[in-house]
Amino acid sequence: MQSTNPYTTDVLDSYETPTDREVEQAIEAAADRFPEWADRSVQDRCRLVDRAGDLLGERLDEYASLMTREMGKPIEQARAEVEKCAWLCDYYAETAPEQLADEVVGTEADARTLVSYEPVGPVLAIMPWNFPFWQVFRFAVPNLAAGNVGLLKHASNVPGCARAIEDVLHDAGVPESAFQSLLVDSETAADLVGDDRIRGVTLTGSEGAGRAVAERAGSELKKSVLELGGSDPFVVLDDAPVEATAETAVTARTQNNGQSCIAAKRFIVHTDVYDEFVGAFHERLDALTVGDPREESVDVGPLAREDLVADLHDQVTATVDAGATLALGGEPMDREGAFYAPTLLTDVPRDASAATEETFGPAAAVFEVDDEAEALELANDTSFGLGASVWTGDLDRGERIAREFEAGLCFVNEYVQSDPRLPFGGVKNSGYGRELSRHGIREFVNRKSIWVQHGLGGDGGT
Incomplete structure (x- = not known):
């Protein structure tokens, strides 16, 4: 080995x-x-x-x-x-x-x-x-x-x-x-x-x-x-602070080079803030430093294997072929190592690869919705149910939506993460049982x- x-x-x-x-x-x-x-x-x-x-x-x-x-x-x-x-x-x-x-x-x-x-x-x-x-x-x-x-x-x-x-x-x-x-x-x-x-x-x-x-x-x-x-939804409502939310969205998508089961993968954005969010998100994704992971200044390193680059590229290509707009990136980088460019897909059809499959790399799919009900419907329209987050200026509204997510880890104004003090796990095709906290130690x-x-x-x- x-x-x-x-x-x-x-x-x-x-x-x-x-x-x-x-x-x-x-x-x-x-x-x-x-x-x-x-x-x-x-x-x-x-x-x-x-x-x-x-x-x-x-x-x-x-x-x-x-x-x-x-x-x-x-x-x-x-x-x-x-x-x-x-x-x-x-x-x-x-x-x-x-x-x-x-x-x-x-x-x-x-x-x-x-x-x-x-x-x-x-x-x-x-x-x-x-x-x-x-x-x-x-x-x-x-x-x-x-x-x-x-x-x-x-x-x-x-x-x-x-x-x-x-x-x-x-x-x-x-x-x-x-x-x-x-x-x-x-x-x-x-x-x-x-x-x-x-x-x-x-x-x-x-x-x-x-x-x-x-x-x-x-x-x-x-x-x-x-x-x-997981194919975690990241729901941005009309009252969310857009600039700060976009900043966090980049971390939520690209942490660990995008290779995380609980990374945000589907960005579901209310139409009232859609253009502003996409613009801020695009700007920050494009500004990421990609390179030698040993360097302190690097934000995104290589994927773990060359075959993972090929798999991600197949998903991105299939999504564009299905009608999505490629706003940024969209291809392996022309350099030594298993690098894939930070990628932004907009106008993503709901049956496209990036909407229905787990993407394991720095590729984000953005969806525009007209209202809160549509946002929640799209968030739950997946075979996965690991994590979900909602971004809003109204905490009561956020908690109400979090309770309606079909997922095991539901966050308001914070990206999904694991914490030893809380149980970790999912529903639907994201699995069963729990790790961490008193629930995990008793499995x-x-x-x-x-x-x-x-x-x-x-x-x-x-």
């Missing part, structure tokens, strides 16, 4: 893939480790999580540089990702004991009844390359804190990140068999889903991969959590009801 720098196209390193026997040994080691790890106090497990956060802070520049080399993330954003992982560790180190504490439920006067949150065993995580540290840490940290052990199948183009995550957790004191990275292919990962020793599986990735994992896990009556794609636990009767057989004993 090789990692390749998408900016220079140089091969960074090669990694040996494990043999079938080594994979078997890893699963067996995880299963053997689980009882001991689960038996530790949550406070002890959280102490190691807290130490992992400290190590992330100490190795900030090292890990940020690694991400930038392996998948092209601008260096400033890469540092922010490492810092966010450290925050996640701090959050669960502080809150997991309370989130996993027994929940006493009042039932009968002569009984003590409660819900206990107990770990289930080895959990397999199939993770993507676009946020190569964050996606893994938001799986690993709550599950390790809960008492589960983890097996990671990371994306094949970020093996260095997979190994680094192993290192930081092991250096923090997490036993090697409690968290293991397996540099295996997708076929091997599919086989792991069916292994009896794997008690749960979580996937962040494409809709197709999610369906395959859900089908296999379902056939084994095994819990799964799926965080899939892979046994919610066990315990009834302790005071007295036996009605004899009045205590």
